[in-house]
Amino acid sequence: MTNTFEKEVIRIKKQESFVHNLMENYDERKNDTDGISGHRIASRLAKLAEIGLTEESGSQRIGFSKEERAAKELVKVWMHKAGLKVSEDGAGNVFGRLSAKDNSKPAILSGSHVDTVPNGGHFDGALGVVAALEVVEAWKENEYQPKKPFEVVIFSDEEGSRFNSGYIGSKGMCGKYQLDELIKLHDANGMSFEEVLASDGLTIPGFKEAKRNLNDIELFVEVHIEQGKILENENLPCGIVNGIAGPVWYELTFNGVAGHSGSTPMVGRSDALVAAGKFIHELSNLPNRVSDTAVATVGKMHIHPNGINVISGKVTLYVDIRDTDIKTRNNLITKVLRLLASIENEFSVKIDKKELINILPVKIESTIQDILSESLRGYGIRPIKLPSGAGHDAMILGEDIPVAMLFVRSENGISHSPLERSSLNDCVQTIHVLKRFIEEIMKNV
Amino acid sequence: MTNTFEKEVIRIKKQESFVHNLMENYDERKNDTDGISGHRIASRLAKLAEIGLTEESGSQRIGFSKEERAAKELVKVWMHKAGLKVSEDGAGNVFGRLSAKDNSKPAILSGSHVDTVPNGGHFDGALGVVAALEVVEAWKENEYQPKKPFEVVIFSDEEGSRFNSGYIGSKGMCGKYQLDELIKLHDANGMSFEEVLASDGLTIPGFKEAKRNLNDIELFVEVHIEQGKILENENLPCGIVNGIAGPVWYELTFNGVAGHSGSTPMVGRSDALVAAGKFIHELSNLPNRVSDTAVATVGKMHIHPNGINVISGKVTLYVDIRDTDIKTRNNLITKVLRLLASIENEFSVKIDKKELINILPVKIESTIQDILSESLRGYGIRPIKLPSGAGHDAMILGEDIPVAMLFVRSENGISHSPLERSSLNDCVQTIHVLKRFIEEIMKNV
Numbered sequence: 001m002t003n004t005f006e007k008e009v010i011r012i013k014k015q016e017s018f019v020h021n022l023m024e025n026y027d028e029r030k031n032d033t034d035g036i037s038g039h040r041i042a043s044r045l046a047k048l049a050e051i052g053l054t055e056e057s058g059s060q061r062i063g064f065s066k067e068e069r070a071a072k073e074l075v076k077v078w079m080h081k082a083g084l085k086v087s088e089d090g091a092g093n094v095f096g097r098l099s100a101k102d103n104s105k106p107a108i109l110s111g112s113h114v115d116t117v118p119n120g121g122h123f124d125g126a127l128g129v130v131a132a133l134e135v136v137e138a139w140k141e142n143e144y145q146p147k148k149p150f151e152v153v154i155f156s157d158e159e160g161s162r163f164n165s166g167y168i169g170s171k172g173m174c175g176k177y178q179l180d181e182l183i184k185l186h187d188a189n190g191m192s193f194e195e196v197l198a199s200d201g202l203t204i205p206g207f208k209e210a211k212r213n214l215n216d217i218e219l220f221v222e223v224h225i226e227q228g229k230i231l232e233n234e235n236l237p238c239g240i241v242n243g244i245a246g247p248v249w250y251e252l253t254f255n256g257v258a259g260h261s262g263s264t265p266m267v268g269r270s271d272a273l274v275a276a277g278k279f280i281h282e283l284s285n286l287p288n289r290v291s292d293t294a295v296a297t298v299g300k301m302h303i304h305p306n307g308i309n310v311i312s313g314k315v316t317l318y319v320d321i322r323d324t325d326i327k328t329r330n331n332l333i334t335k336v337l338r339l340l341a342s343i344e345n346e347f348s349v350k351i352d353k354k355e356l357i358n359i360l361p362v363k364i365e366s367t368i369q370d371i372l373s374e375s376l377r378g379y380g381i382r383p384i385k386l387p388s389g390a391g392h393d394a395m396i397l398g399e400d401i402p403v404a405m406l407f408v409r410s411e412n413g414i415s416h417s418p419l420e421r422s423s424l425n426d427c428v429q430t431i432h433v434l435k436r437f438i439e440e441i442m443k444n445v
Numbered sequence: 446m447t448n449t450f451e452k453e454v455i456r457i458k459k460q461e462s463f464v465h466n467l468m469e470n471y472d473e474r475k476n477d478t479d480g481i482s483g484h485r486i487a488s489r490l491a492k493l494a495e496i497g498l499t500e501e502s503g504s505q506r507i508g509f510s511k512e513e514r515a516a517k518e519l520v521k522v523w524m525h526k527a528g529l530k531v532s533e534d535g536a537g538n539v540f541g542r543l544s545a546k547d548n549s550k551p552a553i554l555s556g557s558h559v560d561t562v563p564n565g566g567h568f569d570g571a572l573g574v575v576a577a578l579e580v581v582e583a584w585k586e587n588e589y590q591p592k593k594p595f596e597v598v599i600f601s602d603e604e605g606s607r608f609n610s611g612y613i614g615s616k617g618m619c620g621k622y623q624l625d626e627l628i629k630l631h632d633a634n635g636m637s638f639e640e641v642l643a644s645d646g647l648t649i650p651g652f653k654e655a656k657r658n659l660n661d662i663e664l665f666v667e668v669h670i671e672q673g674k675i676l677e678n679e680n681l682p683c684g685i686v687n688g689i690a691g692p693v694w695y696e697l698t699f700n701g702v703a704g705h706s707g708s709t710p711m712v713g714r715s716d717a718l719v720a721a722g723k724f725i726h727e728l729s730n731l732p733n734r735v736s737d738t739a740v741a742t743v744g745k746m747h748i749h750p751n752g753i754n755v756i757s758g759k760v761t762l763y764v765d766i767r768d769t770d771i772k773t774r775n776n777l778i779t780k781v782l783r784l785l786a787s788i789e790n791e792f793s794v795k796i797d798k799k800e801l802i803n804i805l806p807v808k809i810e811s812t813i814q815d816i817l818s819e820s821l822r823g824y825g826i827r828p829i830k831l832p833s834g835a836g837h838d839a840m841i842l843g844e845d846i847p848v849a850m851l852f853v854r855s856e857n858g859i860s861h862s863p864l865e866r867s868s869l870n871d872c873v874q875t876i877h878v879l880k881r882f883i884e885e886i887m888k889n890v
Contacts, residue, residue: 117750117752117755118750119750120750164753227708227709228705228708228709245707247707249753257859257862258864259672259862260672260835260860261744261835262690262833262835262836263672263834263835263860264672264858266732266739269729273725273743273746274725276725277721277722277724278722278726279722281719281723284714284716288711295706295710297706297754297756299718299751299754299755299756300748300751303744303746304564305562305565306746307563307604307606307745308765309604309611309692309742309744310562310861311861312744313862320753322706388707389705389708389710391754413709414703414704415704416706416752416755417703417755417758
């Protein structure tokens with residue numbers, strides 16, 4: 001009993017300190033206007049942060065895990081309290097729908113995701129969901145009823161940490177997937193896509209039914225942390241996304257020959273990890289040869305058999321390649337393939353290649369960018385436009401319907417890390433802009 | 446019931462095919478002499494091989510695991526049947542003692558280990574134990590009683606795959622360890638040294654009592670696969686080890702800054718895996734600058750957080766450095782440290798270094814090498830001498846008592862791999878040499 005009690009005390013203290021930390025330099029007089037509450041936003045971010053809290057004070061809520069589920073259930077409670085009609089589709093996407101003056105009109109959607117990368121931060125995803133819900137809270141307080149239906153949405157497994165394949169929820173809603181590819185997926189514990197769905201109370205037939213008629217959606221708008229330093233350098237709380245870089249992910253398997261590290265002379269070795277090491281290092285020099293926006297990263301890798309005194313027989317690694325421009329991205333891919341061929345040759349290792357995802361860059365419509373600019377100016381913020389290097393659910397939806405994105409300044413540009421942080425002032429100011437933008441969209445017929 | 450029955454049928458078939466494979470080109474007429482039986486040796490290797498059999502047809506019997514335990518218990522049964530007095534010390538080392546004409550004399554010990562690296566082979570370790578036991582079987586058949594006590598021995602956890610720290614059993618028997626260092630060890634699942642011992646029915650006080658009076662041991666002789674290609678190139682079944690390379694193991698932690706792979710520009714990244722990749726690749730070029738026998742390997746590595754779309758914030762890797770000569774080994778270590786300093790500088794990552802083991806190279810006494818040469822000649826094999834690049838329990842004992850080692854030819858020099866293989870002819874011929882050698886040692890007062 002004492003133990004449970006002590007744990008509860010620690011939990012409450014951590015939550016209080018998170019809220020306290022956010023509230024410290026918060027300008028209530030300036031920002032707590034028009035029904036929006038900084039304290040409510042901070043408390044909600046804190047409550048989500050403690051689901052899957054890691055030892056390094058990060059968040060770990062992998063897609064379709066019990067932690068992602070717990071976060072969804074918590075947001076559902078808030079949705080209910082805010083008077084939204086809550087539903088969940090067969091991909092685990094959660095919708096909280098606000099009744100409109102004319103419910104026959106296509107809906108405006110806003111939200112993001114509540115899953116995280118392993119040991120990730122407390123803002124990526126969570127902020128976009130809390131932001132959309134805060135707009136509803138403000139409307140409730142202002143007794144404002146929108147002309148068109150509005151839905152707060154949580155998309156499942158955006159990060160792709162479960163299956164090395166992201167945007168599962170938004171792809172499910174848009175019907176943008178090959179079912180035969182999905183059912184071949186396995187997570188790190190060998191669980192199949194179907195087994196993972198089942199562990200979250202979902203099914204394959206249900207997943208197929210998640211596909212929604214996209215004519216019923218007018219627009220999707222997502223608030224997200226920038227995950228870069230442009231806004232910090234420009235000293236701005238938020239900015240307008242003008243395009244989203246499309247990622248290509250490759251799974252590469254380097255096949256060498258295992259052997260004893262003490263008795264196998266250096267000459268004649270076929271060490272998969274040495275070949276992989278050279279690849280990873282040389283890869284980091286390629287993006288700057290094609291553009292300033294191109295990036296290429298190896299963040300995940302498995303070594304086999306992974307023993308101190310064993311030469312690696314097999315290394316599997318994952319390459320993430322992105323650019324906002326399709327031409328320079330293709331140029332980079334060509335360079336990566338050439339590098340692989342030269343390494344195969346130099347180290348006599350065979351490299352198997354498999355493309356996991358390939359998503360086209362998305363352009364944001366200029367009329368939408370104009371309305372966003374007006375919303376920023378209306379709130380006294382100089383509007384700047386910046387590309388998104390990271391992918392988002394808006395990228396998936398953006399291939400079929402109009403999308404908009406607002407970026408919030410990230411401290412030091414850090415994300416996907418326990419150090420990820422945006423100030424509460426910046427978060428709240430962005431939510432004010434989001435609210436103005438949606439209200440403007442609601443006016444248009 | 447059917448399922449269990451089917452599994453049993455598969456098990457027996459696998460065992461039969463392993464034995465069949467070994468017996469295929471076996472020259473019974475030449476080698477099954479003097480009480481030694483190739484079929485018994487093959488059957489015993491097959492029975493050990495199926496304990497911890499992996500999908501790739503390798504063996505996985507990590508130190509102090511239930512698989513290593515099962516292998517020890519199986520050998521104990523064989524020891525009993527061979528008329529040996531079986532005992533086990535607090536480090537889990539197993540001894541099968543054969544009564545001598547004069548039991549007050551120091552004993553001759555022979556054996557090896559039954560643990561393996563992850564997904565290792567069926568000869569490394571197991572052959573040395575089966576070989577020592579076969580000498581006893583032959584003596585039993587020949588009604589030969591040795592003048593001095595003889596002990597077949599199994600040392601625990603030689604490979605070090607459990608704690609990244611090998612030779613736990615032989616170190617325990619020789620008292621060559623720092624207890625405060627041992628109790629700090631944790632395995633990959635976070636189990637402490639004490640918890641791991643307990644899982645195998647052992648205790649810390651018992652481990653301390655494993656230290657034996659080394660005056661009671663005259664000599665230790667170990668048969669082991671070569672794990673290299675010298676004997677294959679010389680077309681010889683076995684050879685005499687003239688020295689054992691001492692390993693130094695470092696644990697290196699590269700500390701970078703995690704971030705989003707899509708939104709963090711290449712310029713200004715502090716990617717721990719890129720720095721580690723360059724280190725691994727450049728390390729592979731250093732040994733040949735100091736000697737032909739020096740080796741340096743990274744075989745084990747952990748990436749944190751290990752997500753496709755996350756720049757690595759931390760990479761921990763293990764370096765294994767060896768040479769038979771202490772001077773060139775130290776020379777190599779200096780070069781490795783210089784490389785680390787230059788990488789720290791180039792990538793602005795901080796690298797933490799920790800020495801895990803540092804064992805001196807061992808020279809085999811020339812009188813012992815002479816007796817081994819005679820034993821080889823007596824069996825009609827041209828005696829050649831070769832160094833051991835790999836460490837062995839004989840290396841630990843060799844710092845305090847005389848040791849001898851016989852190497853058996855390895856096909857393609859492969860070891861620590863499911864592909865590890867020595868022909869039965871080579872194994873049996875080496876056991877004949879071992880028997881002659883021990884009988885010669887028994888004659889000396």
